[in-house]
Amino acid sequence: MIRLLSSALLTTIPTFAAIAADAPLPTTPSAVVSAAPAQAWRVIADEDLLVMTVADGKRVVIQIAPAFAPRHVANIRALASAHWWDGTSINRVQDNYVVQWGDATEKKPLPGGLTPTTSADYVRPLTNVRLAITPFPYADPYAPATGFVDGWPMAMDGDAAWLPHCYGYVGVGRNMAPDAGTGAELYTVIGQPPRQLDRNIAVVGRVIEGMANLSSLPRGSGDLGFYTAGERKVPIVSVRLASDLPAADRPHFQVMDVASPSFAAYLKLRANRKDDFYIRPAGGVDLCNAPVPIRATPPVKARR
Numbered sequence: 001m002i003r004l005l006s007s008a009l010l011t012t013i014p015t016f017a018a019i020a021a022d023a024p025l026p027t028t029p030s031a032v033v034s035a036a037p038a039q040a041w042r043v044i045a046d047e048d049l050l051v052m053t054v055a056d057g058k059r060v061v062i063q064i065a066p067a068f069a070p071r072h073v074a075n076i077r078a079l080a081s082a083h084w085w086d087g088t089s090i091n092r093v094q095d096n097y098v099v100q101w102g103d104a105t106e107k108k109p110l111p112g113g114l115t116p117t118t119s120a121d122y123v124r125p126l127t128n129v130r131l132a133i134t135p136f137p138y139a140d141p142y143a144p145a146t147g148f149v150d151g152w153p154m155a156m157d158g159d160a161a162w163l164p165h166c167y168g169y170v171g172v173g174r175n176m177a178p179d180a181g182t183g184a185e186l187y188t189v190i191g192q193p194p195r196q197l198d199r200n201i202a203v204v205g206r207v208i209e210g211m212a213n214l215s216s217l218p219r220g221s222g223d224l225g226f227y228t229a230g231e232r233k234v235p236i237v238s239v240r241l242a243s244d245l246p247a248a249d250r251p252h253f254q255v256m257d258v259a260s261p262s263f264a265a266y267l268k269l270r271a272n273r274k275d276d277f278y279i280r281p282a283g284g285v286d287l288c289n290a291p292v293p294i295r296a297t298p299p300v301k302a303r304r
Helices: 029-035 070-081 261-271
Strands: 041-043 049-054 059-064 089-093 098-102 145-149 152-157 160-162 169-172 186-189 203-209 234-241 253-256 294-296
Touching: 029 261, 059 070, 059 253, 070 203, 070 234, 253 261
Parallel strands: none
Antiparallel strands: 041 253, 049 059, 049 234, 059 203, 089 098, 089 234, 098 186, 145 152, 152 160, 169 186, 169 203, 253 294
């Protein structure tokens, strides 16, 4: 059974425990994020972080979403554990669209044990969404209903739910249907959110660190932005699950709790800016322009 949170959370700015009673409430989304108390944040598990190192030691960290794409994510974890992406490359950079990576030869053997996927894996039955949904109160042109679940934006239609193609979100490349991709060929959105791809390709995660290391790459001159023979593909040095890295090398991140008063205040201000800079509040915001805040955190020191 899905429990919907009260929409009142989205219509009032709550008082923050971290702000003194006589201090003014934050007037910008970034101020809300800075003032959010510790209880407004949730730790992202190590096994849900994919750490990709590209040329010159640059790092990209991807949060994967097993609750929304379980079979694709299981394959991605298996590929990372097998070090399959090591020595592959970024092969496509299409302006205002995507950066794509994988095996340019399409001949590298895949590790055993990968799970077959189908177009049914592009969505999740709402009956499988066991967590509370924080509703999004603004109309969406691509879905009858939208909201947030466990730190992720979600679009819904009847009994199905899916992750949207927002900036920085990661999808699985595929050939023509019924092929749904293994997870070996991945891409991330680097432009206007191509929401027309929703439910046509599996979205499996989002880049949460190092996005500039992808979006700033030279654009490919071939069809669809693929690098041609005369252009240098960007080498991928390694891809690892954070849980497979030595403890000292693991990145640590937290995502804002979408059921928290802090997120309600943040969401209201994303739609209704009226601070010193803004003249007219927009009165609304689209799903991809209200990214759930994520922050890097130092590792927790073990107690002696």
